[in-house]
Amino acid sequence: MNNSKVRTRYAPSPTGFVHIGNLRSALYEYLVAKAMGGQFILRIEDTDRNRYVEGAVELIFETLKTVGIQHDEGPDIGGPYAPYTQSERLDTYGEYAQQLIDSKKAYRCFCDTERLDQLKAIAEQEKVQYKYDRHCLALSPEEIQEKLDKNEPYVIRQFIEQVGFTEFEDEVFGKIRFDNDVLEDQILIKSDGYPTYNFANVIDDHLMNITHIVRGNEYITSTPKYIHLYEAFNWDIPTFVHLPLVVKHGGEKLSKRSGDAYFSDFIDKGYLPEALVNYIVLLGWSSRTEEEFFTLKELEKIFDIKGITKSPSTFDTDKLNWMNSEYIRRKSPEEFLQVASKWIDLGLKKDLDKLKICNMIQKRVAVLNEIPDMVTFLDEVKEIDLELYVNKKSKSTVENAKTILPLVYERISLLDDFSHENIYGLFVEIANELELKNGTVMWPIRIALSGLLVTPGGAVEIADIIGKEETLKRLKKAIDQLENDNV
Numbered sequence: 001m002n003n004s005k006v007r008t009r010y011a012p013s014p015t016g017f018v019h020i021g022n023l024r025s026a027l028y029e030y031l032v033a034k035a036m037g038g039q040f041i042l043r044i045e046d047t048d049r050n051r052y053v054e055g056a057v058e059l060i061f062e063t064l065k066t067v068g069i070q071h072d073e074g075p076d077i078g079g080p081y082a083p084y085t086q087s088e089r090l091d092t093y094g095e096y097a098q099q100l101i102d103s104k105k106a107y108r109c110f111c112d113t114e115r116l117d118q119l120k121a122i123a124e125q126e127k128v129q130y131k132y133d134r135h136c137l138a139l140s141p142e143e144i145q146e147k148l149d150k151n152e153p154y155v156i157r158q159f160i161e162q163v164g165f166t167e168f169e170d171e172v173f174g175k176i177r178f179d180n181d182v183l184e185d186q187i188l189i190k191s192d193g194y195p196t197y198n199f200a201n202v203i204d205d206h207l208m209n210i211t212h213i214v215r216g217n218e219y220i221t222s223t224p225k226y227i228h229l230y231e232a233f234n235w236d237i238p239t240f241v242h243l244p245l246v247v248k249h250g251g252e253k254l255s256k257r258s259g260d261a262y263f264s265d266f267i268d269k270g271y272l273p274e275a276l277v278n279y280i281v282l283l284g285w286s287s288r289t290e291e292e293f294f295t296l297k298e299l300e301k302i303f304d305i306k307g308i309t310k311s312p313s314t315f316d317t318d319k320l321n322w323m324n325s326e327y328i329r330r331k332s333p334e335e336f337l338q339v340a341s342k343w344i345d346l347g348l349k350k351d352l353d354k355l356k357i358c359n360m361i362q363k364r365v366a367v368l369n370e371i372p373d374m375v376t377f378l379d380e381v382k383e384i385d386l387e388l389y390v391n392k393k394s395k396s397t398v399e400n401a402k403t404i405l406p407l408v409y410e411r412i413s414l415l416d417d418f419s420h421e422n423i424y425g426l427f428v429e430i431a432n433e434l435e436l437k438n439g440t441v442m443w444p445i446r447i448a449l450s451g452l453l454v455t456p457g458g459a460v461e462i463a464d465i466i467g468k469e470e471t472l473k474r475l476k477k478a479i480d481q482l483e484n485d486n487v
Contacts, residue, residue, distance in 0.1 A: 006038025008212045010064075010071070011045045011201065014056030017262040018063045020254055020315070021216060021246045024280045028243060029214040030069050031281070031303035041208060042074030044085045045201070047194045063263055067277050068296045073208075081208040086200050093195040096203050096233070097156045097188050105232045106188060108154045109136040110147050131184040132157065156189040158199075158229065166224035171241040172308050173217070178224045186225050198222060202229040210238055217242040241305055244284045245312040254315055270343060270368025271320070275327040279320050283313040293326070325366040336362050340371055347372030349379050356465045360457035374456050378466055381451035381474055386485055388447045394439035401444035402482050404430070408445055409475040418468040424460045448478035 008029040012022060033040040042064070046052055061076060073079025083089055100106035109132070116132070123130035137159065139147075147154070160183045167177040188199040195203070205213065213226075220242050230237045246254055254261040266276055278294055285307045287294070294302070328336060337358045344354055361374055389401040411426055412418070431441040445459035449471060455462065463471045 006033055006036040006212060007041060007208070007210050008033040008038065008214055009041040009043050009205065009208065009210050011043040011204075012060050013045045013048060013051065013197075014053060014060065015048075015051045016053045016056055017059060017264045019261050020263055020266075020280060021261070023063065023067070023263050024246065024283055025215055025243060026064070026069065027067070027277065027281055028241070028285070028303075028308070029212075030071075031299055032212055032214055032241065032305060034300040035303040038211070039072040040069070041079070041081075041210070042071035042076075042084065043204060043208070044075055045197065046085060046087045047197065047200055049192070049194065059264070066267065066273050067263075068273070086195070086204065089200075089204070090193065090195070092207070093189065093200055093203055094193070097195075097199070100158065100188070100232055101156065103232075104159065106156055106158050107137050107185075108139075108144060108148075109157045109185075109187075110139075110152050110154045111135055112153075129182065134185060137185075153191040155187045155191050157185040158188050158225075158232070160185055160225070160228050166227055168223060168227055168237070168240060170220070170223075171239060171305050172244075173220070173242055173310060176220060176223070178221075180224075183224055183228070198225055199229065202226050205238060206230070206233070206235050212239045212241055214241040215243065217244060241308070244309055246283050246315050247312045248315055270370070271324050272327050272339065272368075275320070275324040278327075279323050283315065284309050292323070321366045328365050328368075329363055331362070333358055333362070340365070340368060343368045343371035344375055347375040347379075352378060352465055352467075356461075360461045360465065364456045377450045377452055377455065378462070381449070381477070384447060384451045384478060384481060386482070388451075388453055389444050391443050394443040395437065396440055396443040398482070398485065400436075400440060401447070401478075404434070404436075404441055404444050405448055405475055405479050405482065407434075408441075409472060409479060412463075412468065412472060412475070415468070418464075418471075420460060420464040423463050427460060445475075449474050 010026040010029050012018065012026070018026075030040045032038075042060075044057055044060070046057075057075070064071065071077070073081065073084065075084045078084075097106060101108070111132075115135075119133060120130045136154075136157075160180065162181045162183070165177055165179050166183075167175065169175055186198060187196050189195055204210075223240060223242075227237055248254060263276065267273065274295065277296055278292075281294070281299060281303075282292065285303070286309065287302060288307060328339075331339070333355060337355055340358055340361075341354055344357055357375055357378070361371065365371060365374070386398055389396055389398045407430055408427070411430065412423075415422060415426060427441055427445065428438055431438045434441070442459045446455060446462060447453075449459060449462045449466070457465075466474070
């Protein structure tokens, strides 16, 4: 490379939302650069116009901002190697393709789709690997010029020697070797004038002084083609870092079609960006310590290529939920209120004290989308199943409830300062008077106030949140129901 500083690049195609595996590559590329005091470049690879999605570039910018990645150079901020969008660099690719033609390392191919399909059908019938048969390599200069004069469409293919082998050292998988006779003369420039992914990558990586290529190991089989291009131009070959696959339980790849693969989907479900970043980085990398929780800033200092594993990493939703819940628990009440507020609004119609609600639910939330169902009972209580008053552990019965709830109603009516402390004191006082355990008194009150077997908070928290008037209203409704019960 032309300089010694480590330079990595994230080069996504604007084809839609950012995939979890793709984001992991971005994170590793970023961390490799930052941990080694280098630079991280964002480049948009939009040469596949058939797959281009309007607005996808903005989604890429938004995703990087959400996870906290700041690129040093890119389409939006510029840099010494601008432009950083491949569709704006077409003349460059054409010039380098012509260089290869001039040096007999590439050639024009005029074969149409029908002929290529026939070759593929024959290969399939004979059960052999399909490779282009180099038909156009034999064209004379005069024949080529005649076709050009007729404006016949063509692609530019690289000529790859079919003898010997190509070998390279990968930072994760070690020495990898491919026989050259399995390699096809790859297309460099398509008939629409746009470069292929493989060709544009190599040209841009060289011109932008990229030192480390970090990507998924599904690209290992393409690497010999990259190497042949570097060698054709007599350029230095960068360091390759191939990452293990991310799979679901059972070894199946994360699927875009299954809706379990996009970063934005997880954000929309209520996962915290910092928890996702932490979890995604650990999919295929280990700090080789017992610690599992890292901020992006901490990872910038400790990330090491040697910590990347070879074997596929399993995307475990249960583990992600646990990690997300830990991040939620570690937030201050005010921080949690900030992220939980919109989710509370989805579950509540009433205007209640959100900070109190957050204090009640924070330790019980794993993913933020659980919140609406968790708090909706604060709006209203439907008819209560009387069996809910029965609890062996707290020694609660329907008969107990008939005694406890009227007394609680009477005492709360007389309570001037309806605060959390006073509510708790009152319930304990009633338990002492009735010579019952606190739990025996608290259970029927909580059932009366919520109508649910399981709630995120106890009787005191619920009463404090809904207020004195609503508490009395719910107690009265429960008492009336119990009085009409024949049990």
